[in-house]
Amino acid sequence: MLILFSFLMANTVLISCLLGMTIAFYALLRRVENCKIPDRDLPFISVVIPARNEEAKIGRCLESMLAQNYPNFEIVVIDDRSTDKTAEIIESYAKKDNRIKFVRGKDAPDGWVGKCNALAFAVGFASGDWYIFTDADTCHQPNSLRDAIGYAITNKVDLVSFVPLQELGSFFERMVMTVLLSSFVLGDAFHTVNDPLAKRAYAYGQYIICRRRPYLALGGHQSVRDTIVEDHALGRVFKEKGYKIAVADGKNLYRVRMYMDLDSMWQGWTKNLYSLIDSSPVHLLCILSSLNMTVVMPFINVLIVASLWISHPADHFTPFSTMLVACQFLMLIVWFRLTAEHRTGVNPLYFLTMPFGAACVTMLHLHSAYLVLFGKEVSWKGRRYTVNTSKTIRSHRAGQETLENALSSDSGE
Structure with missing residues (x-):
């Protein structure tokens, strides 16, 4: 007993x-205040959105972006070789609003993660002083860009990402992701990511803002091209080179519907969950x-x-x-x-x-x-x-060379 x-x-x-x-996580999570910067002092920004097979979500995302109260921005949307009607939807929006640049993606080179390839290609069409990377499954409040940029400028950060409000629709989303997402807060309960002296670095990939100059100087998404959790890797690259990164509360800026059913949820998490825990x-x-x-x-x-x-x-x-x-x-x-x-x-x-x-x-x-x-x-x-234990993807060319070497060795024997 x-x-x-x-x-x-x-x-x-x-x-x-x-x-x-x-x-501790919620008490220490940094809040995003309303932007106090006058319109004339706000920089020109480029919103970069990669989309692959997002016909059910891309329209909502673009509508929310076009409704922003930010005065000076462009939207670069890249169709990442979709097999559904994503490209047609993007093109229809681009024809109606000249703030949208429609980019057709190219096949990813060997050793590249598809999203990294799409973003690395898309930034070539972006001309803003700041880059905003956001996913096609997000939906932004009208104040999103203004308050996010205001936070970045006011806090003098080089890269900042925002914790999203998660939309859970199906039974399995509600049952599984309620537990999974809640457990994630324990990964950095005291937000050491915001401490320049701490080693911990990551970013929430659904909504990342960074300055153009350091992003390009560090090699952008090419520098993390083979990393399956590219958002964490990008934050780590910035911090290791001495740039200031931060994470803040984004629940009043945007929301995201990551998955629509059990199959996509299972595939989405199993591809990177083990990498997320190093x-x-x-x-x-x-x-x-x-x-x-x-x-x-x-x-x-x-x-x-x-x-x-x-x-x-x-x-x-x-x-x-x-x-x-x-x-x-x-x-x-x-x-x-x-x-x-x-x-x-x-x-x-x-x-x-x-x-x-x-x-x-x-x-x-x-x-x-x-x-x-x-x-x-x-x-x-x-x-x-x-995916390797180093959190990178295996090159098909490297695998083929290994096989060829093995065959050559066998034939030599």
Whole structure:
């Protein structure tokens, strides 16, 4: 009985740490104020949007961009070799508004991630003093560009990205991504990314703003061309070269619908989830054990406590165990409510699906790790990559040369 009580106590402490780190994340997350810079002093900016097979979302994105209250900007939209009607939709908008430049993408060279290739090509058509990279599945508030640029200029940063408001529509999005996205806040609870002296560097790829000059000086997306998590890599390149980067709250600037169904969500996360945790088996073990102990175990503890009341109702540990489990649930509810700040479309009753969501997140992590560790291909929007533990994709040419060398060696023997 004492062992069980000690376990429940340790479990409660772990959940309190989870809650404490989450509170720290939201307390320390930098807010974006309304821009106070006069129109005449705002720079000309280029919004660069890559789009591949986004016929269901690109129209909404462009509509939101055209409705911006920013006085001086252009939109460079590149169709990244889409196989659906994305290109036709972009072209129709470009014909109606001359602020839109429609660019047809080219096939990615060997060793390039498709998105990096598209962005590296698209910036050749951009002429702004600042580049804004945003995804086709985003939808921006009318104040988005003005307040984002205002934040960057006021805080004198060279690159800044913004935490999005996540739109969750389908059942599996709500069940799985509620847990997955909530767990991400623990990756940098104290926002050390904003500390110039700290090594940690990353960016939220859905919405990145950077100065044109350092971006081009560092090689832009060509410098991260083979990196599967290119947004994190770009932030790291900036910071390692001494440029100032930052992350701020973007929930009042834009929202994003990353995936529409289970299949796209599974492919999207398995392609880079293991890379997001630095391709580390130790990190994987820590994340999965912590996730299941904090999200799944309290629901199991309810059954354990119920059995105690049946088998040991007179034991003095039983009421104390009950109070511990009640505290666990109270903290989980607060955690669920806090993390709701950056998601929409989720009914509070989805709290009850969290153990199943955690189980799915566990499978996502394990599957992503399996694909990397065993050299299996990941698939995303019709493209296939083999991701290394260095978080880069394997060159097909290098693989072919390895095969040719092996065949030559066999024939020589």
